[in-house]
Amino acid sequence: MxxxxxxxxxxxxxxxxxxxxxxxxxxxxxxxxxxxxxxxxxxxxxxxxxxxxxxxxxxxxxxxxxxxxxxxxxxxxxxxxxxxxxxxxxxxxxxxxxxxxxxxxxxxxxxxxxxxxxxxxxxxxxxxxxxxxxxxxxxxxxxxxxxxxxxxxxxxxxxxxxxxxxxxxxxxxxxxxxxxxxxxxxxxxxxxxxxxxxxxxxxxxxxxxxxxxxxxxxxxxxxxxxxxxxxxxxxxxxxxxxxxxxxxxxxxxxxxxxxxxxxxxxxxxxxxxxxxxxxSRHITLDCVDYIQADAPGIILFSKGPGDFIEAGEEVAQILDPSTGERTIVAARCSGIVFGHVASRIAVPGSSIASIAGTSPLPKEAGDPFP
Ligand SMILES: [Zn+2]
Missing domain, CATH: 3.40.630.10 (Zn peptidases)
Structure with a gap:
C-alpha cells in the first residue's frame, strides 16, 4: 500500500x-x-x-x-x-x-x-x-x-x-x-x-x-x-x-x-x-476509583494490574521507614486494578492506583493525573 x-x-x-x-x-x-x-x-x-x-x-x-x-x-x-x-x-x-x-x-x-x-x-x-x-x-x-x-x-x-x-x-x-x-x-x-x-x-x-x-x-x-x-x-x-x-x-x-x-x-x-x-469491562469514568495516597512514605503494593479486589480490601501499604508506621490504603469499590504508578514513593494527594468499579463513586475534585 x-x-x-x-x-x-x-x-x-x-x-x-x-x-x-x-x-x-x-x-x-x-x-x-x-x-x-x-x-x-x-x-x-x-x-x-x-x-x-x-x-x-x-x-x-x-x-x-x-x-x-x-x-x-x-x-x-x-x-x-x-x-x-x-x-x-x-x-x-x-x-x-x-x-x-x-x-x-x-x-x-x-x-x-x-x-x-x-x-x-x-x-x-x-x-x-x-x-x-x-x-x-x-x-x-x-x-x-x-x-x-x-x-x-x-x-x-x-x-x-x-x-x-x-x-x-x-x-x-x-x-x-x-x-x-x-x-x-x-x-x-x-x-x-x-x-x-x-x-x-x-x-x-x-x-x-x-x-x-x-x-x-x-x-x-x-x-x-x-x-x-x-x-x-x-x-x-x-x-x-x-x-x-x-x-x-x-x-x-x-x-x-x-x-x-x-x-x-x-x-x-x-x-x-x-x-x-x-x-472488556465497559464503565463510565465516575466508576473509577483513582486511589490517592494520604500519607508520605514508601508504597508496598498488595495488588497489581489485572488483579480483582473487593471493596475495603488492601491495595497497598505506605511505610514510613523512619518510624516503622504503616498506613493501609484500601479500595473504595470492588473491581479490577487496571493500573498503578511506577514510583514507589508516595506523596499525599497523588493517585497511586486505579480500580474499575461497577457503580459511581463520590467524585474527587480535580484532575487525577495533572
Ligand atoms: Zn499519556
Whole structure:
C-alpha cells in the first residue's frame, strides 16, 4: 500500500532550531471513513510509537488501497521528546508554560455551532460533509502564538474531520485499557474488542484533552442538527500497558489489533473472519476509583494490574521507614486494578492506583493525573 510522507514544520521557538511533525498518509483524499492515529503526545510513553511503527510497516507491505483514508503520526510530540532535566527525559509536561501536553487543546465547538447556524439560517443544506469542512476550517483559522500551539493545531487539524481518532498513550504499569468519547457510538464495542482493552471507560476528566477536542465539536454539531444523520467521531485515548512494556513482539500484536479494527470499521478490506470475544469491562469514568495516597512514605503494593479486589480490601501499604508506621490504603469499590504508578514513593494527594468499579463513586475534585 502506498503512503505519502509529509513533514510539517512547527513554528520556531528559538533561533537556529525548527522542529517538525512527520505524518504518514494512506489513501489520501479517498472517499470513505477516515482514521487518525497518533502516539507519543506524552513523549515519555514509548510503547505507542513502536506500535505505530509496526502499523505503518504492515500497511506499507499490504496490497491495494484503503477504502478510506488513514493518517498516522508516530511521534506526535517532538517538543516533549527533546526535553531533558539533568540526564532524565521529561516528556509529560511542557517545561515552558504549557503544562501537561495532553491538556488545553483548543475546542472549536463554538465556531462550528456559529457556522452551522449561519448556514441553516440562509436555508442551506448542512450534511456530514459540510460539518467536516467546517471543522477543518475552524482549526485552520486558529492563530498559534507558540511552537506548542502550532504543534497542537497541526495535530488537531489532521484529526478533526476523522471518523475515528486514536490517541495512543500508556500508563506507568497497567493492563491495556482505554477511554472513549462516546460509549454509545456504534463502533465503541468493536474498538475495545479489537484492541484487547481490559477496561473501557466512557467519559473524560474534563475538556482540553486531545480526544475531547476532537469529539466535542462533533457533538456540538449533532446537537444543533438533530435531524441530520451523522455517525460523528469515535475518539479514544488508548493506554497500552506501562512505559517499560516496549518490545517488538508486544507492539506487533497490538499493531495487528489496530489493523483488525480498521478492517472491522471498513477503513481497510477485511483479510480474515477472525472472531474475537469482547471481554472488556465497559464503565463510565465516575466508576473509577483513582486511589490517592494520604500519607508520605514508601508504597508496598498488595495488588497489581489485572488483579480483582473487593471493596475495603488492601491495595497497598505506605511505610514510613523512619518510624516503622504503616498506613493501609484500601479500595473504595470492588473491581479490577487496571493500573498503578511506577514510583514507589508516595506523596499525599497523588493517585497511586486505579480500580474499575461497577457503580459511581463520590467524585474527587480535580484532575487525577495533572
Ligand atoms: Zn499519556
Amino acid at each position: 502506498r503512503s505519502d510522507i509529509e513533514k510539517v514544520p512547527l513554528s520556531i521557538s528559538s533561533i537556529g532550531t525548527q522542529r517538525q511533525l512527520v505524518l504518514y498518509r494512506f489513501g489520501a483524499g479517498r472517499p470513505g471513513p477516515k482514521i487518525y492515529l497518533q502516539a507519543g503526545l506524552h513523549a515519555d510513553e514509548p510503547p505507542g510509537m513502536v506500535i505505530l511503527h509496526h502499523v505503518i510497516k504492515m500497511l506499507q507491505e499490504r496490497d491495494g488501497e484503503p477504502r478510506g483514508e488513514i493518517v498516522i503520526v508516530p511521534c506526535a510530540n517532538p517538543i516533549g521528546l527533546s526535553q531533558r532535566i539533568q540526564g532524565y527525559h521529561a516528556g509529560r509536561s511542557d517545561l515552558g508554560v504549557g503544562g501537561n501536553f495532553n491538556r488545553n487543546f483548543p475546542d472549536v465547538s463554538a465556531p462550528i455551532v456559529e457556522n452551522i447556524s449561519t448556514l441553516t439560517t440562509k436555508g442551506e443544506v448542512v450534511d456530514e460533509a459540510i460539518v467536516k469542512l467546517a471543522l477543518r476550517r475552524a482549526v485552520a483559522a486558529l492563530v498559534p502564538k507558540t511552537e506548542l500551539d502550532s504543534m497542537k493545531q497541526t495535530l488537531l487539524g489532521h484529526a478533526i474531520d476523522a471518523d475515528y481518532v486514536l490517541d495512543i498513550h500508556c500508563d506507568d504499569e497497567a493492563v491495556v485499557y482505554a477511554y472513549v468519547s462516546d460509549p454509545a457510538h456504534p463502533a465503541a464495542k468493536l474498538f475495545s474488542r479489537h484492541i484487547g482493552s481490559v477496561v473501557t471507560i466512557g467519559g473524560s476528566y474534563g475538556p482540553g484533552t486531545f480526544k475531547d477536542s476532537c469529539f466535542r465539536p462533533w457533538r456540538a454539531a449533532q446537537e444543533v442538527l438533530p435531524n441530520v444523520s451523522m455517525t460523528g467521531c469515535l475518539a479514544a485515548t488508548l493506554e497500552y500497558r506501562g512505559t517499560r512494556d516496549v518490545r517488538d513482539e508486544l507492539a506487533i500484536a497490538d499493531a495487528r489489533g489496530l489493523i483488525s479494527f480498521m478492517e472491522a470499521t471498513g477503513v481497510l478490506d477485511p483479510s480474515s473472519a477472525e472472531h474475537l470475544e469482547n471481554n
